Amino acid sequence: MSADPAPPQCPPGPQAPNSRDPSPMPEIYGPRENPASLPMSSAETPRAETVSPLPSSMDLLTQDSPDSSTSPWVKLPPTSGEERTARKEDATQGKKRRMRTVFSQTQLYVLHDRFLRQKYLSSQQTEELSNILNLSYKQVKNWFLNQRKKSKRWQKSNWPEQSNTVTQNRSATTEYTGFYPCHQGYLPNPSGNLPLWSSQAWNNPNWSSQTWNSQSWSNHSWNSQTWCPQAWNNQAWNNPLHNCEEESLQPPIPSIFETARESHGVLQQSTKYFSTQQIMDFFPNYSEHST
DNA sequence: CTACCCTTAGCA
DNA sequence: TGCTAAGGGTAG
Numbered sequence: 010m011s012a013d014p015a016p017p018q019c020p021p022g023p024q025a026p027n028s029r030d031p032s033p034m035p036e037i038y039g040p041r042e043n044p045a046s047l048p049m050s051s052a053e054t055p056r057a058e059t060v061s062p063l064p065s066s067m068d069l070l071t072q073d074s075p076d077s078s079t080s081p082w083v084k085l086p087p088t089s090g091e092e093r094t095a096r097k098e099d100a101t102q103g104k105k106r107r108m109r110t111v112f113s114q115t116q117l118y119v120l121h122d123r124f125l126r127q128k129y130l131s132s133q134q135t136e137e138l139s140n141i142l143n144l145s146y147k148q149v150k151n152w153f154l155n156q157r158k159k160s161k162r163w164q165k166s167n168w169p170e171q172s173n174t175v176t177q178n179r180s181a182t183t184e185y186t187g188f189y190p191c192h193q194g195y196l197p198n199p200s201g202n203l204p205l206w207s208s209q210a211w212n213n214p215n216w217s218s219q220t221w222n223s224q225s226w227s228n229h230s231w232n233s234q235t236w237c238p239q240a241w242n243n244q245a246w247n248n249p250l251h252n253c254e255e256e257s258l259q260p261p262i263p264s265i266f267e268t269a270r271e272s273h274g275v276l277q278q279s280t281k282y283f284s285t286q287q288i289m290d291f292f293p294n295y296s297e298h299s300t
Numbered sequence: 301c302t303a304c305c306c307t308t309a310g311c312a
Numbered sequence: 313t314g315c316t317a318a319g320g321g322t323a324g
Contacts, residue, residue, distance in 0.1 A: 110317065
């Protein structure tokens, strides 16, 4: 009825057995999630090695950042932020203490990358992604959910007038990119290569999502295409052809990044890129999706 | 059963 | 205080 981008219901497609979120019950704030709040998978995650496939450099990058503490990528001993939430929960035992996972920049990056290609994930895809990121199925699902909502909100606030027209198939030139600006320039890029923040970006604890969102968003465009679940599902991510040139590195970051630097003074210097190869070093399982 | 909406609540 | 992960309830 309203301006809703005629959402969702991306038919989960060939539903996977969904062995990931077997919890039939309302999840108790317990350790069942395997999320970043856990010492990181153990028995349940054969991908333990995937846990910290990140180059040491990156580990270092996150090491200092606040959220890195909760990052599953960095297997920190109990005392890190991971436990922070747990401790709180502990302190209020029996109480409904909500666990707030702080995703690592890396996780967010991958999530965003995926989100840009696909607004809706099937159960299986969600599961796969969760495996890659060492997050729970639910977390990934939630993230996409929240992200979609955020997108819609952004969308509305950006063109309230158009919002009641068919923003769906309209060539709305506005494209929501989450808050990872570099994606914008890369959206149409089929290579599958992921741009990488400048070292500062990765490193700088100040460079959080919040650094970006509100402000940078206003500069972004929203492509209606991004809102068609089916379209997305049939596109890039699921399209094998979309991964053809993975080895080629991308040209320097788009101008959007320049803007970013100016606006925030956070990013300076040369921007680096991961080749798919590199990404795969970080996320061995990532290849599954690009092939 | 799953996704969505609304809401709560943790953390910077 | 804002952002956003996640809980609860509901609809398909």
